[in-house]
Amino acid sequence: MKNFVFHNPTKILFGKYTIRSIGDETAAFGKTALLVYGQGSIKNNGIYDQVTKSLQDAGVTIIEHGGVQSNPVLSHVHQGIALAKENKVDVIIAVGGGSVLDSAKAIAAGALVEHDVWKFFTGKKSVKDTLPLTCVLTLAASGSEMNSAMVITNEATKQKFVSANKHLYPKVSILDPTATFSVSPDYTAYGAVDAISHVLEFYFTNQEPYTPVQDRIMEGLVISCMDSCNRILQNPEDYDARADLMWAATLALNGLTGAGLGRISIPMHMIEHSLSALYNVAHGAGLSVVMPGWMAYQAQQTPEIFAQFAERVFGITSGSVETKAAEGIQALLSWFKKVNSPTSLTDLHIPEQDIPMIAENAVALAQVWGMKEYTQEKIEDILKLCV
Amino acid sequence: MKNFVFHNPTKILFGKYTIRSIGDETAAFGKTALLVYGQGSIKNNGIYDQVTKSLQDAGVTIIEHGGVQSNPVLSHVHQGIALAKENKVDVIIAVGGGSVLDSAKAIAAGALVEHDVWKFFTGKKSVKDTLPLTCVLTLAASGSEMNSAMVITNEATKQKFVSANKHLYPKVSILDPTATFSVSPDYTAYGAVDAISHVLEFYFTNQEPYTPVQDRIMEGLVISCMDSCNRILQNPEDYDARADLMWAATLALNGLTGAGLGRISIPMHMIEHSLSALYNVAHGAGLSVVMPGWMAYQAQQTPEIFAQFAERVFGITSGSVETKAAEGIQALLSWFKKVNSPTSLTDLHIPEQDIPMIAENAVALAQVWGMKEYTQEKIEDILKLCV
Numbered sequence: 001m002k003n004f005v006f007h008n009p010t011k012i013l014f015g016k017y018t019i020r021s022i023g024d025e026t027a028a029f030g031k032t033a034l035l036v037y038g039q040g041s042i043k044n045n046g047i048y049d050q051v052t053k054s055l056q057d058a059g060v061t062i063i064e065h066g067g068v069q070s071n072p073v074l075s076h077v078h079q080g081i082a083l084a085k086e087n088k089v090d091v092i093i094a095v096g097g098g099s100v101l102d103s104a105k106a107i108a109a110g111a112l113v114e115h116d117v118w119k120f121f122t123g124k125k126s127v128k129d130t131l132p133l134t135c136v137l138t139l140a141a142s143g144s145e146m147n148s149a150m151v152i153t154n155e156a157t158k159q160k161f162v163s164a165n166k167h168l169y170p171k172v173s174i175l176d177p178t179a180t181f182s183v184s185p186d187y188t189a190y191g192a193v194d195a196i197s198h199v200l201e202f203y204f205t206n207q208e209p210y211t212p213v214q215d216r217i218m219e220g221l222v223i224s225c226m227d228s229c230n231r232i233l234q235n236p237e238d239y240d241a242r243a244d245l246m247w248a249a250t251l252a253l254n255g256l257t258g259a260g261l262g263r264i265s266i267p268m269h270m271i272e273h274s275l276s277a278l279y280n281v282a283h284g285a286g287l288s289v290v291m292p293g294w295m296a297y298q299a300q301q302t303p304e305i306f307a308q309f310a311e312r313v314f315g316i317t318s319g320s321v322e323t324k325a326a327e328g329i330q331a332l333l334s335w336f337k338k339v340n341s342p343t344s345l346t347d348l349h350i351p352e353q354d355i356p357m358i359a360e361n362a363v364a365l366a367q368v369w370g371m372k373e374y375t376q377e378k379i380e381d382i383l384k385l386c387v
Numbered sequence: 388m389k390n391f392v393f394h395n396p397t398k399i400l401f402g403k404y405t406i407r408s409i410g411d412e413t414a415a416f417g418k419t420a421l422l423v424y425g426q427g428s429i430k431n432n433g434i435y436d437q438v439t440k441s442l443q444d445a446g447v448t449i450i451e452h453g454g455v456q457s458n459p460v461l462s463h464v465h466q467g468i469a470l471a472k473e474n475k476v477d478v479i480i481a482v483g484g485g486s487v488l489d490s491a492k493a494i495a496a497g498a499l500v501e502h503d504v505w506k507f508f509t510g511k512k513s514v515k516d517t518l519p520l521t522c523v524l525t526l527a528a529s530g531s532e533m534n535s536a537m538v539i540t541n542e543a544t545k546q547k548f549v550s551a552n553k554h555l556y557p558k559v560s561i562l563d564p565t566a567t568f569s570v571s572p573d574y575t576a577y578g579a580v581d582a583i584s585h586v587l588e589f590y591f592t593n594q595e596p597y598t599p600v601q602d603r604i605m606e607g608l609v610i611s612c613m614d615s616c617n618r619i620l621q622n623p624e625d626y627d628a629r630a631d632l633m634w635a636a637t638l639a640l641n642g643l644t645g646a647g648l649g650r651i652s653i654p655m656h657m658i659e660h661s662l663s664a665l666y667n668v669a670h671g672a673g674l675s676v677v678m679p680g681w682m683a684y685q686a687q688q689t690p691e692i693f694a695q696f697a698e699r700v701f702g703i704t705s706g707s708v709e710t711k712a713a714e715g716i717q718a719l720l721s722w723f724k725k726v727n728s729p730t731s732l733t734d735l736h737i738p739e740q741d742i743p744m745i746a747e748n749a750v751a752l753a754q755v756w757g758m759k760e761y762t763q764e765k766i767e768d769i770l771k772l773c774v
Contacts, residue, residue, distance in 0.1 A: 001564075001630040003402025008395070014647065015390025177388075210627045213611045213635045220603025227599060240597045243388040247647060248600045256643075260401065260634065 002262030010146045014175045019050045025059030025172045029132040030090020033059045036104040038068045038096045045182045063087045071276045072099040074154045080107035095136040098142025105121040105150040108133045121161035135173040141191030145173035160273040177242035189339035190284020192229035195249035198285045201266045219312045223239030224248040268294045274361040288341035292333040293386035299325045355383045389649030395542035397533045401562045406437045408721045410445030414557045416519040417477020419448045423491040425455045425483045428596035432569045450474045458663045459486040461541045467494035481522040485529025492537040495520045497747035522560040527633040528578030532560040547660040564629035576726035577671025582636035584674045588653040606699045611635040646658025661748040674727035679720040686712045
């Protein structure tokens with residue numbers, strides 16, 4: 001096990017009727033808040049009303065900043081920062097999924113500096129402080145509600161970049177599984193795929209030879225994500241299933257799985273970010289295309305961990321290491337199909353001849369993320385396995 | 388899943404060479420510290436020297452309070468509180484295992500009040516604030532390094548009581564697995580048993596019908612505790628094995644496993660606390676005696692969860708639910724024997740005729756802990772299964 005620091009200060013309020021606490025939890029940080037949300041679904045499912053009533057009851061003045069799109073964009077973050085500065089807000093509130101949370105984090109960080117917030121993503125500046133952030137989560141997927149990372153797309157440069165910093169943990173995140181009852185079957189599956197991908201990036205790029213505590217936790221989370229997603233697709237208002245997926249997705253990327261693994265990398269996200277940036281594909285949908293291809297490529301190098309995955313997650317116990325590895329990847333791919341998440345570039349209507357262009361975009365990201373082993377050629381080879 | 392709040396603010400520094408950070412981490416909270424430790428083993432294995440050098444380098448003045456015994460006692464806590472008050476210390480440092488940590492927590496809480504600290508244990512007062520607490524852990528067992536509970540024995544009343552409060556989380560805990568290299572085989576095993584018992588109290592008394600995310604995490608932790616303990620007994624200086632047990636024991640009682648389970652109870656600890664209080668048995672040694680008996684008793688009521696345990700932890704897949712449940716309990720008991728942890732009252736040299744007296748002591752605790760279903764008769768019946 002490698003040395004690590006684990007320090008996750010986010011307070012989670014989990015369960016039914018917890019949204020009514022957003023007012024008091026937010027008021028603890030100030031009386032003027034920027035309310036960041038998405039395309040308005042929260043106005044249809046009643047969450048907007050619950051949140052604003054709670055905030056009003058707690059005496060919090062609301063400045064609205066709706067309109068966050070999935071694969072959230074820098075220009076909208078810039079507008080939010082301007083609003084936050086103009087109105088001298090004390091606190092940022094995110095009501096939505098990962099895109100809303102990440103936008104809110106970027107606004108919370110950008111509101112306290114004079115330079116362009118994008119410098120936090122290119123690594124030219126690092127976050128020294130942020131406005132406090134509270135959250136009501138409406139989608140089980142990104143894990144952003146309990147971690148210190150944010151992902152934003154710069155439309156001008158077609159770059160989807162990540163920034164992570166200890167100041168970016170939300171102060172409080174409210175996770176009410178009923179807030180996800182209205183999430184459609186496809187986005188429920190994409191959320192589960194996203195959470196699974198967070199676990200598997202760490203699981204398969206881990207270079208520590210022996211991390212059994214973390215392995216067991218990760219395997220359990222993958223099983224839980226698949227199982228709860230299956231149950232939700234049977235019955236979208238199965239409270240326990242929604243709760244299981246929500247909590248598993250949060251634990252999938254809150255620092256727990258990676259603690260002690262040392263340097264990991266996120267090649268599947270690296271390649272998927274290019275699909276999202278170039279084609280505006282839903283993140284989970286892009287991941288279920290990239291994952292089987294990358295896994296098949298990587299299993300040639302490190303088959304043992306893929307065999308362990310096959311054995312413990314899918315109960316595949318017979319055959320050689322290579323056979324088990326291949327069958328485990330196939331089992332995951334079959335599950336993606338079962339929940340109607342795309343599994344090929346063709347499914348996404350992306351022509352094979354685009355592969356060099358996608359790889360070119362991904363290589364730029366690989367450079368920024370310090371994954372220099374991912375050359376144009378290697379990424380093309382992986383993408384060919386995703387056709 | 389039940390509603391829950393998860394908020395664990397402890398910062399963990401984990402790994403080799405981390406003890407040298409204790410000075411700076413402590414100095415962040417003040418310049419005068421009460422250093423709480425045990426019977427002096429840290430003076431033999433070099434940890435005392437590392438800690439005091441780091442503190443001196445950081446300009447921290449040390450007031451010493453050694454001599455904590457296992458099953459730590461109230462009178463020694465009182466002495467620590469008096470020392471902390473006299474010297475107006477800013478911060479408490481615990482260097483040791485769970486007994487030292489719990490004593491340090493009680494001192495940190497007691498130093499800020501005028502009334503007897505024991506009132507926090509009887510429930511007559513609740514903790515409103517504490518002095519900040521930093522820690523260097525030297526034993527993988529209690530989980531106290533990342534939780535909000537403390538256990539102290541009142542020698543006068545022969546009561547071993549628990550108190551828990553959100554103010555009791557250590558600010559910083561340093562977990563260097565090499566600090567446990569010198570822990571003897573028996574105490575290594577008792578530590579693993581203790582960690583397993585923390586997981587299993589929650590796992591088996593959970594009344595929520597469906598908590599699969601938590602179940603998987605708990606099963607993984609039990610497997611990891613057994614596996615790492617086996618490896619340590621083969622080679623006490625196996626760094627990875629020491630690291631695995633240390634981290635698994637911390638995660639076993641840091642709030643993660645219980646989040647969403649709702650009301651659980653800790654009957655095995657309740658009965659074991661009477662053994663510790665009456666016979667000064669090592670906590671883990673008492674637990675490995677009580678656990679198989681309590682499990683056999685409880686499995687008659689709720690065999691399904693015991694069968695799941697048998698299946699997922701020990702790979703026992705054939706037979707009826709009742710058969711699997713019984714075989715799983717037997718497998719755990721066999722493992723206790725394998726690591727030389729006692730499995731019967733006889734092993735502890737406690738005569739069977741003492742059972743009524745032990746039960747009487749335990750009933751008093753059951754009342755305080757709100758476990759009214761544990762009558763004298765029921766506890767006697769369980770203890771008869773521990774002979």
